[in-house]
Amino acid sequence: MKHYQWLVSLLFVTSLLTACVAPAPATQSGEASGESTGESTRTTLRIGASAMTDVLDAQQSFTGFSVDSIQIAQPLFRLDPDTRELIPDLVERWEFAEDGTSLMVTLPGDARFSNGDPLDAQAFKDAWLRYKTISPYNLDLEMVEEIRVIDDQTAEVLFNVPPAASLPVMITAFGAVWNTAVAEEIGDEAFTIAPVAGGPLMVQDFTAGSDLTLVRNPNYQTNLPLVENQGPLHVETVEVRLIQEEVTLAGELETGAIDLAVNAPQSALERWANNPDIQLYDYLEPGYVGIAMNLQHPYFSDLRVRQAIAKAVDREAIVKVLGTTASPPHAFINSAMFAYSSEMDDYARDLHPHDVEAAQALLTEAGWADSDGDGIVELAGEPFMVEFLTSATNTQLHQASQVLQTQLREIGIDLQIVQQDEGFVRDAMSAGDYDIGFDSILWLDPDIFLGVLAGSWRNYPQYDNPEMVEELTAARQIWDPAERTAAYAELQQFWLDEVLEIPLWERRSYVAARSWVQGLHVGPNNRDLYLNDVMIVE
Incomplete structure (x- = not known):
């Protein structure tokens, strides 16, 4: 089994401070990458x-x-799955200033978009400026003050503060060079389903929210040292099918109707681990799934109630139900994220251990009591009954909500599980139109908490603390990794003490491929599939 856990070390940031050039490609072992034979x-x-x-x-x-x-x-760069250093993808050369206030990038002189347009320094500038205006995450590049086009291949980015929070953008599709000229020509709405960029594949046919057909980009080239083939892919077509039912997804892979399954279902992992015809790759995802409570709700505005719920939760029981796709974190920043602190993990673990009696005592202190003996506590004659809003299509969340329903019943809280489609859930929780539900954090950098716990566009807890916003804003600008980790540790301690959310589990995702898929590389980033060396050898 392949293990690509993203444990980001200080080496990542310090390696950015010097000039770097694209190295020669290195061959991966057959076991580690499904080497083509x-x-x-x-x-x-x-x-x-x-x-x-x-x-x-x-x-x-x-x-x-x-x-x-x-x-x-x-993307401009990627992370090496073994060394955790920054490695080139699109760029030939890059250099950050020592204080992080500028970035010089050099692109290949013959780079082209999939439609043949030049992928040059001006295109890079246009793409990043578009991101700043159109992306729902435009705060990621708000520190970009100016982008200077030096020549066709070279651009210099000037930052008004060090771009520590922007680093994840540069290694994902968010910060890639999308063809803004085409977006302007056809309009942003049309560009959502027919975008043009410089990646290994381009869109042939797409049904939104359903099936997708991609074809090989003849202009593609990369500087990735992880792969042998740095030009157009060996495969000519990639067909992506939406298969939401776990049993169906597993069956399609086992019968050979599909070659590869992303987010392989938990129910099939044990038998696939012992199946020589199926290869498994796994990686730890950055972030967590946790409980979000609407702090504007009269019940959850009481810290003692939130503390009681934190102590009533048995993470081990939840993880046991979810299986190998989950493990219990306690702090907000897990080991796959930047600024991870093991000391803060220990603090969180000791702060609210599973303790039903202590949870019941906290509810009693808050004025809740089971006066009629029905097992549900009341306050001023009102029973503690709240709706737990969750996705109707996410099996993991459905299983976990049932476990939580049982656990909170032990302390007299009646959770009524309400299932809706994911879009409805997201909009309702963002608007504060809910009682309690799940929050799912999936990002490499703790800067995400500026939106998750303090922003206006999400902020499921509906929490308002201007002083904390100032501290989060300051932390996102710290370039020194040790100082940044310390700043976020202090913030985490506050979040834990206030029980702003309750992290429940971190996700380990799996990619499963038939043995005839050779040359596949799976990176540490969420669902990063490197298809460069892939051949189908049946």
Whole structure:
């Protein structure tokens, strides 16, 4: 089994401070990357995905990690899965100023978009300026003060503060060079389903939220040292099918109807681990899934109630139900994120251990009591009954909500599970039109908490603390990794003490491929599939 856990070290940031050039490609071992050992017998790769985006243009999307966007676009850099150093993808050369206030990038002189347009320094500038105006995450590049085009290949980015929070953007499809000229010509709405970029594949046919057909980009080239083939892919077509049902997704892979499954279902992992015809790759995702409570709700505005729920939760029981796709974190920043602190993990673990009696005592202190003996506590005659809003299509969340329902019943809280489609859930929780539900954090940098716990566009807890916003804003600008980790540790302690959310589990995702898929590399980034060396050898 392949293990690519993203444990970001200080080496990542310090390696950015010096001039870097694209190294020669290095061969990966066959065990680590599914090394190709024969001649291709088929040029169409068939992928099954449990979820699909409606928007292929990552600059307009909330999800730039998916198997589609990351194949259409080409990030400036990637992270090496073994050394955790920054490595080139599109760029030939790059250099950050020692204080992080400027970045010089050099692009290949013959780089082209998939439609043949020049992918040059001006295109890079235009793409980043578009991101600043159109992306829902435009704060990621708000520190970009100016982009100077030095020549066709070279651009210099000037930052008004060090861009520590922007580093993840540069290694994902969000910060890739999308063809803004085409976007302007056809309009942003049309560009959402027919974007043009410089990645290994380009769009042939797409049904929003459903199936997608991608074809090989003849102009593609990369400087990735992870792969042998740095030109156009061996496969000519990639068909991505939306298969939401876990049983169906597993069955399609086992029968050979698809070659590869992203987000492989938990229910099939044990038997696939012992199946020589199936290869498994796994990686730890940055972030967590946790409980979000509406702090404007009269029940959850009481810190003692939030503390009681934190102590009533048994993470181990939840993880046992979810299986190998989950493990229990306690702090807000897990080991796959920048600024991770093991000391803060220990603090969080000791702060609210599973303790039903202590949870009941906290509710009693807050004035809640079971006066009629029905097992549900009341306050001023009102029973503690709240709606738990969750997705109707996410199996993990449904399973976890049932476990939580049982656990909170032990302390007299009646959770009524309400399932809706994910868009409804997201909008309702962002607007504060809910009682309690799940929050899902999936990003490399703790800067995400500026939106998650303090922003206006999301902020599920509906928390308002201007002083904390100032501290988060300051932390996102710290270039020194040790200082930045310390700043976020202090913030985490405050979040934990206030029980702003309750992290429950961190996700380990799996990619499963038939053994005839040779040459596949899976990176540490969420769903990063490197198809450069892939051949279908049946």
